Amino acid sequence: MKKFALFLISILVIGVLAACGSSETSGKEEKKVLKMATSADYPPFEYIDTAKGSEIIGFDIDLAKAIGKELGYEIEVQDMDFTGLIPALQANKADLVLAGMTPTEERKKSVDFSDVYYTAKHMIVTKKGSGIKSVEDLEGKTVGVQLASIQEGKAEEIAETVNIKVENRNRIPELIQEMKAGRFDAAIIEDTVAKGYFKNDKELEGTVIEDGETEEAGSAIAFPKDSKYAEEFNKVLNEMKENGELEKLVLKWFGGEE
Template structure:
């Protein structure tokens, strides 16, 4: 009888261990969106991917804190709050953002990204939430002042960016330029200042921040249209994500009620943000 009780007790313990193991397995989901709120308020946490080298869209003001701030961060905060989510930000090199969406490391990308046809093959996009132009950045005492002056020049662009596509379009159109890419915008600016790049193509809003802080640099807006489609920024999601429609609904409301305009004025008026 005693042995029988011991066997029953051992069997019960084995069953309990199995149940606990199964529970642990069922909660161990690699999807970024399954993370519990650190505040214990029951809200689902969404992981946002961004490349925090792109002021005033997303950047770190190191003199004040290590937090990532900027226009895109405020847009993400506004939308996720309205939808009842919390969000966290993961800093990733720009060329790694789409792969991070594909493998589930992040739930959405807000990083001044343009919805090109090539990107649409693997991820979905929201509506455009911000439009801008592009600028040639070069040394102030240089001879480059227009696209035609890029002939024979070494031009820096951010890896996997729409500006890289613009540079390739110019090359196809007969401008004999050498394209050099880097992961981060500050690296590109330093290459110009060091004389290793003759110029760079950078989004104008971002470029103006660097021009304000570097009197030895000059910028010239690129006139005319390029072959690169849909210039402007949109939010990227995994294919067929339910978040796309939800975010689009809130974006539309923000456009209509003036909330988006307020954020644009906050970050872009006077071009003082960097």
């Protein structure tokens, strides 16, 4: 009887341990990693502070991680050129994109977007002393824009009425470099991003485009078409707008300056 009782106890102990093991395993499986694509050349939205390390930081990174935490997802950030972001979603190489991306009608044909989470304006950026203070002052000038950005579309729109040569580059630092080298007379950059460059480079200045026709460049989260994550991310995003959490991130990264 004693041997039989010991046998039964052994079976019960093994069963309990097996159950615990299954629970821990299933718990790990529930922790899903989502791949977020971005273009880390767009401070303060996403960038690398080389003085502090190689980690990608910024407003979009904090926003993605805050939403991911609320939903139980771990966010894995990968850097690529801006032009590769939508193709990455289409090829299922990324689950979402946060990159200060504007939800244009053209882009909506390829991907789905959340509601807009931040709004900014277009700015003409030049070297100090250029004399360029308006769209009209760009007459006969070479203007740089980031490839595939909303600013590229704005420059092409301006070119319909003002004689400018539009040049594009993959990343914002390249636009700044070309200006400082004298190859570009100006660049059109989102004002929030431009202000970040002004803090570190006193040779630069900028003017917000105020022509009555300029649409604000709102930023939204992009997802593959019919993504199951779009609705739940949008729900948490709007909760963050209502409870003040989004405003806290805005104040952290933009200092409350719109």
